[in-house]
Amino acid sequence: METVILMVTTGILIGYLLRKRPKIIRTAEKMTGYTIFVLLFLMGISVGLNDQVIRHFDAIGIQAASVAAGSVAGSVVVCWLLYLLLFRRKNTTVDLSQKPGEL
Amino acid sequence: MKNSLTIFAFFVAGLLLGIFRRLPGFLMDTDWSNVVLYALLFLIGIALGGDPNMKKMFRQIDYRILLVPVGVTVGTLAGSLAVSAVLPLTGRETMAVGAGFGWYSLSAVFITRLHSETLGIVALLSNVIREILTLLATPFLVKYFGKLAGVAAGGATAMDTTLPVITRYSGKEFALVSIFSGIALSLIVPFLVTFILEF
Numbered sequence: 001m002e003t004v005i006l007m008v009t010t011g012i013l014i015g016y017l018l019r020k021r022p023k024i025i026r027t028a029e030k031m032t033g034y035t036i037f038v039l040l041f042l043m044g045i046s047v048g049l050n051d052q053v054i055r056h057f058d059a060i061g062i063q064a065a066s067v068a069a070g071s072v073a074g075s076v077v078v079c080w081l082l083y084l085l086l087f088r089r090k091n092t093t094v095d096l097s098q099k100p101g102e103l
Numbered sequence: 104m105k106n107s108l109t110i111f112a113f114f115v116a117g118l119l120l121g122i123f124r125r126l127p128g129f130l131m132d133t134d135w136s137n138v139v140l141y142a143l144l145f146l147i148g149i150a151l152g153g154d155p156n157m158k159k160m161f162r163q164i165d166y167r168i169l170l171v172p173v174g175v176t177v178g179t180l181a182g183s184l185a186v187s188a189v190l191p192l193t194g195r196e197t198m199a200v201g202a203g204f205g206w207y208s209l210s211a212v213f214i215t216r217l218h219s220e221t222l223g224i225v226a227l228l229s230n231v232i233r234e235i236l237t238l239l240a241t242p243f244l245v246k247y248f249g250k251l252a253g254v255a256a257g258g259a260t261a262m263d264t265t266l267p268v269i270t271r272y273s274g275k276e277f278a279l280v281s282i283f284s285g286i287a288l289s290l291i292v293p294f295l296v297t298f299i300l301e302f
Contacts, residue, residue, distance in 0.1 A: 003141060004141075004144055004262060004263045007141045007144040007145045007148065008144050008145075008147065008148040008151075008282070009148065010145060010148060011144065011145040011146065011147060011148015011149045011150075011151070011152060012148040012149075012151050012152035013148075013152060014148070014149055014152060015148060015149035015150060015151060015152025015153035015154070016152035016153065016157075017152075018149070018152075018153055019152065019153045019154075019155070021153075022153070024149075024153070025149060025150060025153030025154070028146045028149040028150050028153070029146075029150045031146055032143060032146045032147060032150065032267055032270070032271055033271060035139060035142065035143050035146065035267070036110065036143070036267050036268055036271060037109065037110065037113045038113075038139055039136060039139045039140060039143060039267065040110050040113040040114040040117065040238055040239075041113040041114065041116060041117040042117060042130075042134075042135050042136035042139055043114065043117065043136050043235070043238070043264075044113065044114040044115060044116060044117020044118035044119075044120075044121060045117040045118070045120060045121040045126065045130060045131075045136075046117075046121065046134050046136055047117075047118055047121065047231065047235070048117065048118040048119065048120065048121020048122040048123075049121040049122075049124075049131060052224075052227070053227070053228060053231060054122060056224050056228060057228070060221070060224055060225055060228060061228055063190050063191075063192060063225050063229075064200070064225050064226075064227075064228035064229035064232055065228075065229070065232050066186045066189070066190055067183050067186055067190075067197050067200045067201055067225070067229045068229045068230070068232035068233040068236055069182075069186070069236070070182035070183050070185055070186035070197070070201065071178075071179040071182045071183050071201040071204075071229075071233060071258070072182070072233060072236055072237070072240075072255075072256045073178075073182050074177075074178035074179055074180070074181045074182020074183070074185070075174065075175040075177075075178030075179045075182065075255040075256065075258065076178070076244055076248050076252045076255045076256055077178060077182075077248070078174040078175070078177050078178030078181075078255070079171065079174045079175060079178065079248075079249070079251040079252065079254065079255035080248040080249050080251070080252065080255075081174075082167075082170055082171065082174045082251060083248075083249035083250060083251040083252075084249065086167045086170070087167065087249070087250070087251060088249070
């Protein structure tokens with residue numbers, strides 16, 4: 001957890017110092033998209049290499065997947081309501097101003 | 104949808120290569136995903152720091168941010184309780200598993216010690232699946248269920264492993280909410296799991 005916070009804050013600091021060089025900032029943003037694919041590939045490898053997870057992936061796997069699906073569905077629905085009630089209006093203005101930098 | 108599928112394809116490719124051990128040694132001996140994750144978090148930091156809207160983003164932090172982990176907790180417990188109806192597990196057991204919020208290592212250890220090894224393995228798998236599901240489905244979830252959907256699905260992992268996907272598809276302005284919610288949920292995992300199983 002310390003490493004996570006260290007990486008993000010160091011990045012924020014460097015990004016702030018480079019804020020007058022939008023090309024570099026935009027490249028960093030673009031790179032996150034591709035790096036996510038690499039991350040998922042590597043995570044697939046580490047799950048595949050984990051014998052404990054692979055070995056138990058039959059009967060128990062169905063129970064585990066059901067609880068995971070229920071948890072995700074429940075929290076997504078509750079947070080959807082929160083989003084519609086509290087977050088949407090304020091953030092649309094931010095979204096519009098950010099459109100050029102995205103994607 | 105297309106993004107979810109691309110992410111899924113990369114994950115499955117890694118999974119199969121891992122299961123069948125068809126990999127060069129340097130990929131098998133070291134878990135590089137942490138290194139890449141840290142690089143990603145660093146890149147997200149740069150994008151955040153260089154964003155001219157950064158000040159506006161910080162000014163937007165208010166009471167609403169506190170409600171997000173509360174919403175995730177309520178939704179997770181309700182959803183876990185609901186699936187106990189169709190599983191050979193009690194509501195208390197499924198809620199304890201769900202209360203790991205994706206933090207599989209800790210919740211599996213806690214549940215093994217407080218309950219049983221079998222439920223511990225269910226917790227391990229279930230929370231691994233929650234993390235993977237978040238990574239794969241966030242582009243899809245955000246499109247149909249609003250920009251908090253990734254943060255909600257990610258649970259405790261929203262502060263690290265799933266943060267890159269969340270900021271990518273919900274936008275940078277959700278990075279702070281995501282980190283806050285992830286930290287808050289991580290902190291309550293041990294208490295909540297113990298509470299559910301002991302009372």
